[in-house]
Amino acid sequence: MKRRDFLKLGGIVAAASAVTPASSLLYAGKTTTSAIKYGLVIDLTKCDGCGECATACRIANNVATSPDNEKINNYWLRIARVKSKFPNSHEQAIPLMCMHCDNAPCVHVCPVKASFVRKDGIVMIDKHRCIGCRYCMIACPYKARSFVFKHNEGFSNPDVPKTMHGVVEKCDFCVTRIDSGRMPVCVESCKKGVMSFGNLFDPESQVSRLISSGKVHRVREDLHLGAKVYYLGL
Amino acid sequence: MKIYWTTINGKSLGMYFLLGVLAILAAAGLYATYAMFSQGHYITGMNNQIPWGLPIVVAIYCIGLSAGSLVLSALSAVFGQKEFKPFARIAVFVAALFLVGSLLSIVLDWGRPDRVMLPFLYLNPRSIFSWNGFLYSSYIFICIVYLWAMFTGRDGWIKPMGILAVCWAVGVHSGTGAIFGFINARELYYSPLASPTFVVAALSSGTALMILIIVSTFKATGRFLDNRLITGLAKLLGSFIMVVLYFVIVEYIVRLYTPSTCEPTRFVLFGGNLYTYIFWVGLILLGSIVPAIILFNPITKNSIPWISFASLLVVIGVFCERLIFVLPGQIFPLNLFPDMEMTSSFMDGQITWYQVSLPEIAQGLGILSIVAILYVIGLKLFALLPTEARHLEHEL
Numbered sequence: 001m002k003r004r005d006f007l008k009l010g011g012i013v014a015a016a017s018a019v020t021p022a023s024s025l026l027y028a029g030k031t032t033t034s035a036i037k038y039g040l041v042i043d044l045t046k047c048d049g050c051g052e053c054a055t056a057c058r059i060a061n062n063v064a065t066s067p068d069n070e071k072i073n074n075y076w077l078r079i080a081r082v083k084s085k086f087p088n089s090h091e092q093a094i095p096l097m098c099m100h101c102d103n104a105p106c107v108h109v110c111p112v113k114a115s116f117v118r119k120d121g122i123v124m125i126d127k128h129r130c131i132g133c134r135y136c137m138i139a140c141p142y143k144a145r146s147f148v149f150k151h152n153e154g155f156s157n158p159d160v161p162k163t164m165h166g167v168v169e170k171c172d173f174c175v176t177r178i179d180s181g182r183m184p185v186c187v188e189s190c191k192k193g194v195m196s197f198g199n200l201f202d203p204e205s206q207v208s209r210l211i212s213s214g215k216v217h218r219v220r221e222d223l224h225l226g227a228k229v230y231y232l233g234l
Numbered sequence: 235m236k237i238y239w240t241t242i243n244g245k246s247l248g249m250y251f252l253l254g255v256l257a258i259l260a261a262a263g264l265y266a267t268y269a270m271f272s273q274g275h276y277i278t279g280m281n282n283q284i285p286w287g288l289p290i291v292v293a294i295y296c297i298g299l300s301a302g303s304l305v306l307s308a309l310s311a312v313f314g315q316k317e318f319k320p321f322a323r324i325a326v327f328v329a330a331l332f333l334v335g336s337l338l339s340i341v342l343d344w345g346r347p348d349r350v351m352l353p354f355l356y357l358n359p360r361s362i363f364s365w366n367g368f369l370y371s372s373y374i375f376i377c378i379v380y381l382w383a384m385f386t387g388r389d390g391w392i393k394p395m396g397i398l399a400v401c402w403a404v405g406v407h408s409g410t411g412a413i414f415g416f417i418n419a420r421e422l423y424y425s426p427l428a429s430p431t432f433v434v435a436a437l438s439s440g441t442a443l444m445i446l447i448i449v450s451t452f453k454a455t456g457r458f459l460d461n462r463l464i465t466g467l468a469k470l471l472g473s474f475i476m477v478v479l480y481f482v483i484v485e486y487i488v489r490l491y492t493p494s495t496c497e498p499t500r501f502v503l504f505g506g507n508l509y510t511y512i513f514w515v516g517l518i519l520l521g522s523i524v525p526a527i528i529l530f531n532p533i534t535k536n537s538i539p540w541i542s543f544a545s546l547l548v549v550i551g552v553f554c555e556r557l558i559f560v561l562p563g564q565i566f567p568l569n570l571f572p573d574m575e576m577t578s579s580f581m582d583g584q585i586t587w588y589q590v591s592l593p594e595i596a597q598g599l600g601i602l603s604i605v606a607i608l609y610v611i612g613l614k615l616f617a618l619l620p621t622e623a624r625h626l627e628h629e630l
Contacts, residue, residue, distance in 0.1 A: 070579070071281035071586070080578040082571050096570070096578070105419060111363035112352040131352055132345020134285035135363055141419030143568050143582065146282045147345065150274035165274055166345025219570055223418060 034119040037228070038173060039200040040187070041210040042095055044233040047194040049079045049093025056189035057097075060174065062155040064148045064163040074146030074163075076171040077186055094231070095186070095194075098123060098144035098171035099219065102226030106136035106145065114167075121200075121228055122173050130167040137168060141220055145170040173197070200228065237320055239617035242455050244610070253610060256603040263600010266593035267342050275345065278594050283586040284564045288594040289343035292601060295439070295556045296336035297370075297410050298432065301403040302440010304329035304377065306467070311396030317463060320623035323384055324451070325444055326399070327618050328609065330377035333370060333406075335605040342597060362416055366409045373399075373406050385616070407433045414559060421495040422502070422563035431481045438474035439552035441467060442525075442545035447609075449542050451619065458622035461538060468541045472529035475548060479522045482555070498566040501585075502558065509562050512554045521551015561588055 057077040058065060064074040077097040083089045100123045107115045107123060114129040115136055137145045151165040160176050163169060174184040182188070187195040198205035207230075210216060216230040270278060280287040307325030309315040341347045353367040376399050383391035408429035415428025445467050452459040489499040502509050525544035534540035567583050570576060576583035612618060 066276070069276060071283065071581070072276045073579075074282065075580045078578050078580040078582070080570070080576055080580075080582050082574050082576045085573065085575055096582075105417070108358075108360040109363065109417075111358055111361045111367060112349075112356045113358045114356075129349070129352060129356070130346065131349045133340075133343070133363065134345070135361075135413075137282070137285040138423075138564070139417050139419060141568060142570060143282075143580065147275070147280075147285055149276040149281070166271070168345075 034121075035201060036119075037121040037200045038100070038178070038197065039121070039207050039211075039228040039230065040100075040173070040184070041196045041207045041216060041230045041232060043194050043196075043210070044092060044094060044231055046192045047093050047095065048192070049081065051079050052189050052191070053077055053095055053186035053195070054079055056185045057171070059156045060177075060185040061160055061171075062152075062157055062163055064146065064150070064152050064169065066150060072149040074148065074169060076144075076146075076169070094234070096142065096144070096219070097186070097229065098173075099142050099225070099227035099229045100171075100173065102228070104225065105139040105141065109135045109139040111135065118175075122175055122178075123170075124172050124175060125168060125170065127161060127164050127167045127169070132166040132168065134168060141223055141225070238621045239323065240619060240621055241615065241617050242613045242619065244614040248454070249610070253607065256607045256610075259603035260600045260607060262596045263598070263603065266596035266600065269593055270597075271347075277591060279589045279591040280594075281586065283567075283581050284561070284588045286560055286564060287588055288590050288598055289339050291553070291556050291560050292598040293336045293339035293343065294410050294413075294432075294560070295553055296332045296339060296601075296605070297406060298436035298439050298552060298556070299443050300329045300332035300336065300373075300440070301407045301433070301436040302438065303332070303444045304399055304403045304440070305437055306441060306444050307380075308396045308400045311392050312400055315466075317466065317625050320463070320620040321444070321448060323381065323616075323618045324448070326377050326381050326384070327612055327616070328444065328447060329403075329440075330374055330381070331605050331608050331612070333374050333377070334608065335601050337370060338601050338604065339598070342601070362409060362412045366406070366413065369402070369406045369409050373402050376402050403436075404433055407436045414563070419568065420563045421489070421498050421569065422566060425485060427481060427485045428559075431478070431485065434474060434477045434481055435552050435555055438471065438478050439549055441471045441474055442548035442552075445471065445545040446542060446549065448623075449538060451613070452623065455613075455619065457619065458624070460623055460625045461536070462625040463623055464538055464541055465536050468529050468535060468544070471545065471548065472526060472535075475522050475526050475529070478552075478555070479518075479526075482517070494569075494572070498562070501566050502562045509558060509565075513558050516554030517551050517558060520547050521554055525551070564588070 054077045057063065061076055063076050066073045077095060080094045080096050081091050082094055083091040100121060102117070102121065104115070104117060104123050107117055111133065112129050112131055114126045114131070115123065116126070117123050132147070134147055137147060145168050147168050148163045148165050152163045155162045177184060183197055187197045196206040196210060198207040200207055200211070202208060210232060211230055216232050217234040218227045218230055278287060303325045306318065307322045307329070310319040310322050341350050353364060357368070358364045376395070380395040380399050383395050411429035411432030414423040415425050417423040445464060449459070449464060486499060486503065489495040490503070502513060504510065525547045528534045528540050528544040565585055565588060567585065570582065
């Protein structure tokens with residue numbers, strides 16, 4: 001083989017290796033089915049916005065905390081206060097967290113598939129794969145995601161991963177608790193029984209019964225994201 | 235007419251001085267980047283409300299300059315404008331360099347740049363970033379093959395490579411616009427016009443920057459430059475400015491008209507804040523109207539200093555356009571409960587200003603300096619410049 005032919009061959013191989021990954025862009029990801037799909041129903045008529053769920057969430061999940069700088073203080077669960085624009089209107093406390101969408105925009109935009117929907121419907125982040133590009137934070141309509149801006153030394157709960165500077169974190173329905181048969185910490189910590197967590201596919205579950213009442217709504221249903229956090233009395 | 239290509243001498247005092255200044259800026263940028271990772275990203279102006287700041291603006295701006303300058307080289311190879319052939323090599327080279335700059339800016343903006351290979355290992359077919367990772371890297375590859383074809387005199391390759399490069403440039407820029415245009419959650423991002431606007435803004439800023447680069451490089455290296463070539467490019471630039479302006483006007487009028495997007499649009503256009511001034515003064519007045527007057531006015535349209543000034547204004551104006559595109563969409567709060575008032579300890583429902591920080595500015599300048607250093611070194615190593623740039627007309 002002449003030198004020129006060899007170089008040509010090398011060029012063809014290089015070009016082919018640049019083009020091959022493109023072929024994997026052409027077909028969409030496959031969908032999986034499962035007998036379990038977790039969901040959460042929040043009864044706003046019982047919620048007074050005490051914030052105990054938010055505190056419990058912060059401790060149980062090692063959420064990156066910067067008390068001195070509220071702009072980089074991360075939230076997995078927050079209590080929003082919402083009222084109409086008319087005077088003397090009633091202010092409603094609404095706990096907000098990741099809505100665990102079936103069509104999650106954060107999962108769609110993630111360039112490395114670090115964000116993914118687990119078979120049981122929980123949207124999770126692989127912190128060891130996340131590159132920290134923050135595109136998911138741009139795409140999420142619920143502002144459910146926070147970036148870890150700073151290396152945090154202490155951690156309050158040794159059972160879940162520590163925060164990691166440079167990656168994105170968010171509510172994962174306390175997945176380690178669910179997998180050991182317990183409830184998410186926000187559900188457990190609420191003394192007023194505002195939140196119910198369970199399998200949406202099980203017709204006997206508390207969440208299914210509340211949803212079948214027909215009085216539940218989700219935040220920004222107009223976006224068609226298939227959110228799995230429902231609100232009674234929204 | 236045969237074009238003779240040469241390298242630059244690159245041994246003058248001014249050259250060493252220029253390289254020295256650029257090296258200091260690049261070092262400062264690298265140090266700022268190091269500080270972001272050793273101390274944490276809280277030292278930047280970004281926060282949980284505004285996850286994308288100046289580095290993303292710089293990145294998409296560099297991509298625009300890249301795609302625009304590549305089209306310039308294709309003018310001679312693809313669109314039959316043979317008189318622009320003297321600029322063919324330098325335009326492709328600059329296109330590749332700015333793509334390197336934009337990739338640097340994107341990767342150094344990540345929280346974990348050490349995971350730079352992961353986007354190539356785990357492609358996500360629904361992610362615009364995944365597509366862009368593929369488009370950008372293959373674009374550099376195409377530029378290199380295109381340059382190789384020009385350097386080795388493979389005339390049969392030049393036209394097909396030029397066509398491929400133009401298509402790829404359009405794809406690269408549509409992909410960049412799609413990063414924002416596909417985001418349904420944010421009223422000021424979601425738009426089918428985002429990709430075309432990015433393409434035309436790229437043409438406009440890329441042509442303007444190439445005029446500046448060509449005029450300054452030819453002057454600095456004492457090469458003859460035919461004024462008619464620059465006025466020819468200036469004519470193109472004038473029409474690109476008009477198209478950008480038209481796209482911007484259409485986009486903002488639709489947004490003002492629609493009730494759901496009216497409020498954030500009014501915040502940008504008539505809010506009396508920094509972005510109002512960036513829009514009206516930076517983009518509309520200095521970035522579009524003044525250069526258009528200069529480029530269409532019979533007194534100034536053939537004057538090289540005036541054209542250079544107009545090009546400088548366009549380069550700045552398109553940077554303002556990028557700022558207006560990236561930042562207000564994050565500063566204006568997400569609308570979780572339409573028509574309601576919302577507050578929380580997580581800054582819901584409030585406007586959070588982006589205060590650009592010194593490390594981000596240093597990083598952006600550093601990356602532009604690295605591009606400039608590579609440009610100078612490239613001129614020294616490769617025969618990118620013609621000995622003289624004459625208009626072909628009297629030869630043909």
